[in-house]
Amino acid sequence: MKITREELAVQVDVAQWSWLRAHLERGGLIVVNRGLDLVEVGVSIASDDTAVVGDWIQTGLLAKPSAEQISAWDANEEISFSALIISPYVLIQEQKQ
Template sequence: MSSDLRAELKENLDEAEWDWLIPHVQRDAVIVVALALDLLDVGEAIANDRTSSVQQWIDQQLIAKPTTVQMGEWNSDRTKRFHTLIIQPYVLVQEIN
């Protein structure tokens, strides 16, 4: 695990409103990360191609594409905020409660 990569990812952590994320959802690039996970850990696993970790999270439904229900909720509150991390070509998002 490269601490350089983690430091770089940490610098790329940001916040965004749902409105800003919509174009990324339309190109099927948004991945929702459960609050139980650390956004940096997930970003690092994806960037380092650690498929076993990523597959485990997918199987446990801890990371997934946004559901129709989630998008409906977020569309009704377009100022809803998320922590975001861009790992090309994906945008990882985590709800801010």
């Protein structure tokens, strides 16, 4: 069964960093660049579109959180994220402040 954009769009939620930290510790957190559509990334990952996902990874638009990002998020409890679970991953996109 194919996951649709509409199905994933209703699953996007807002999360605080403290809620997401456990996913970082288990290695399941993926940062989505703000230039990408979070739902579109979710659809591509869920449908195993390796060419598109690979391009995003290669260009740095999709990545594990960097040490600098983690430090910044740890230091600022006000930061919130759009989050989408595509098991076993949690896709996050930092919201504009």
